[in-house]
Amino acid sequence: MNNSLNPSRRGVLGAMAAVTGSLVTGAPTARAATGPAYVMGYFTESPDWLGADYGLHLAVSTDSLRWTPLNQNNPVVTPTAGTGGLRDPFIMRKQNGTFVVIATDLKGTDWSLQSQYIHVWDSADLRSFTGYRRLKLHDMATHSWAPEAFWDAGRGQYGIIYSAVNSSGHNVIMVNYTADFVTATAAQVFFDPGYDVIDGDLAVGVNGVNYLYFKRDQTLVGARSASLNPGSFTVFSTPVSHGGTEAPTLVRSQTSGDWFLWGDTYTPNGVFYAWRSGNLAAGTWTPVDQRLYTQPLNSKHCTVEEITGTEYDNLVTRYGTPAWNRLKSYNYPDRYVRHSNYVGRIDAYPFDPYTDSLWKLAPGLADGSGVSFQSVSHPTRYLRHVNYQLQLAVDDGTSAFAQDATFIRTAxxxxxxxxxxxxxxxxxRYLRHGNFVLRIDPISTATERSDATFSVGH
Known part of the structure; x- marks a missing residue:
């Protein structure tokens, strides 16, 4: 979720860029060059809960589409009070250039828990987190889900919006106002269209209009207003979804000016989908080809904020990038290379054990200029071909194994x-998939070329 498009906040970012240096572009794991950069916050879940972690995770990107997890996809900070876990984190750059992180106080999926509080951290640079506290938002017997914040210049305060059930009997978007995220005004209804709505996400001050996206009936819907006053937003957009979709996150490309709307499927299956629009005022969206974007491993309910190039570099230096890679199929971009029962194949993300899709691209066992695919979950085993089919086998030290397990990476x-x-x-022969099983074959047709093409990412 992102409200970094408030013109006053873009002014803060621009001023910081002038002081701290150039912005980021290029490969996510490489030293940044001039250009844009972004940070994503999220928590993690996976189908069998093997990847569930309810701390704050971070990833970085230079295009807002392809993401590199930091800290080996482990949390960078975890709540110590309340339920001891978070969901739905939100990162915002404040008016003074530092950051605040807020999040739902909930560990796991026991929706019956009714926390009147949210988690709060301060951070100068997202490399350290201070002042941890919980902020009470209301006295109602209901939750405080998916909090986000925005700067209301007219009030000279920050607004905190979140989902709660009020006297209407259904979820509405509430708001409290604060100057310091330590104390807040009494809660009031920010948006109530007369039906259940959760997961509000604001883009503030876009050509004089404010946009609020939210979840309704498993779809993502937009409302807009010329002001930020509670009760002023009216629904205008065409709903979008991919199955049951929630957690809308609006992001504008710093290079093209296009808008992206992110959403993820609920339940622990957590697949992110993205839509594109050249005009936020139109309220219509076109799905983005899944080849063009990659979500962080096991990520759920994200938040996206703009950062400077120096901040990008400092985050990579502080936390490091993954020691493993994932390989995405070109013609089935919802599928990744994995091993299952020691057979190499491509399967639809997500799955458990998720570690079966993590690989170290080691120097080739037979030729150091090539690569060998070492399993992270079974580190004594490598992908090798046997009768042209790919298996995960223990390195027996023979030259035959080394040759079978070595590949030359090409365009x-x-x-x-x-x-x-x-x-x-x-x-x-090239590594390819046939009926989703990996093998090596001569390649001649367009289909075979697609079967033999992969993206190496995280």
Whole structure:
């Protein structure tokens, strides 16, 4: 969720860029060059809960579409009070250039828990977190879900919006106002269209209009207002969804000016989908090709904020980038390379054990200029071909194994921005999938080239 588009906040970012140096572009794991950068916050869940963690996770991007998890996808800070866990984190740059992080006080999925509080941290640079506290928002017998914040210049205060059930009997978007995220005014209704709404996300001051996106009936819907006054927003957009979708997050590309609307499927399956619009006022969205974006592993209910290039570099230096990679299929971009029962294949994300899709691209066992795919979950095992099919096998130290487990990385056969992998000892054959199972084959047709093309990311 993002409200970094408030013109006054963009002014803060611009001033900081002038002081701290250039912005970020280029490969997510490389040293940043001039250009934009973004940070994402999230918590994690996976289908069998093996990847569930209710602390604050961070990832970075130079295009707001392809994300690199930090700290090995482990949390950078975890609540110590309340339920001891968070959901729905939100990162905002305050007027003084520092950050505040707020989040739902809930560990797990016991929706019957009714916390009147939210978690709060202060941070100068997202490399350390201070002043941890919980902020009470109301006295009602209801929750305080998915809090977000925005700067209301007319009031000279920050607004905190969140979902709660009030006297209407359904979820509405509430608001409290604060100067310091330590104390807040009494709660009042910010948006109540007469039906259940949760997960409010604001873009403030876009050509003089404010936009509020929210979840209604498993879809993402937008409302707008010329002011930020409670009760002033009216619904205008065409709903979008991909199955049951929640957690809308509005992000504007700092380079193209296009808008992206992120949402994720609820339940622990947590798949992010993205839509694009060249004009937020139109209220219509076009799905983004899944080849163009990659969510952080097991991520749920994200928040996105603009950062400077120096901040990007400092975050990468502080937390590090993953020691592992994931390989996405070109023609089935919802699927990733994994092993299952020691057979190499591509399966639809997400799945458990999720570690079966994590690989170390080690120097080739037979040729150091090539690569060998070492399993993270079974580190004594590598992908090798046997009768042209890929298996996960223990390195027996033989030259035959080393050759079978070595591949030469080339430009993607279907897209040169992606990668393909040629067998070292059968150089007329490439790693590909057939009926979702990995093998090595000669490649000649367009379908085969697509089958043999992968993106190497995180």
């Amino acid at each position: 993607g056969l279907a897209d040169t921005a992606w990668s393909s992998f040629r067998s070292w000892n059968y150089p007329d």
